[in-house]
Amino acid sequence: MNVIDQLEAEEAKKFLPTVHVGDTVEVHYLIREGDKERVQLFIGTIIAMSGRGISRTMTVRRLVQGEGVERIFPVHSPRVRDVVVTRRGRARQSKLYYLRDRVGKSTRVREFVGDKARKERDSERERRSAFSAASEAQDAVPADESGEA
Secondary structure, eight states, X not given: OOHHHHHHHHHXXXXXXXXXXXXXXXXXXXXXXXXXXXXXXXXXXXXXXXXXXXGOEEEEEEEETTEEEEEEEETTOTTEEEEEEEEOBOOSSSOOGGGGGOOGGGGOXXXXXXXXXXXXXXXXXXXXXXXXXXXXXXXXXXXXXXXXO
């Protein structure tokens, strides 16, 4: 394995939800205020995904008091705690930059519904629950087995 690929595999997150352009997501982002840290939600629509591997980023857009706000989140950043898909969007383009020019209800993206969407949502739930069960089992290792005294 290439050295760069090996380093990327070590630093990458173990579980990533399947997100697509057009989805409405909640990004749980860790922010620091003085000496305190807290998780803040950024809820918006994914208008672009770029990069691959550990350098993958997603651009999320939302409206705050009638003003458009966009943030670019590195998907594998330790500051991004979680990405939760609240609504699947049906987009026919890979970049939804045309939403920048729209205001009001015209900024909505059609929802992705039907059997295919239901199957994808159920498989995502199974993946998330399997990952959380595996991580809990790993955390529950007794102290004498982990080599600590």
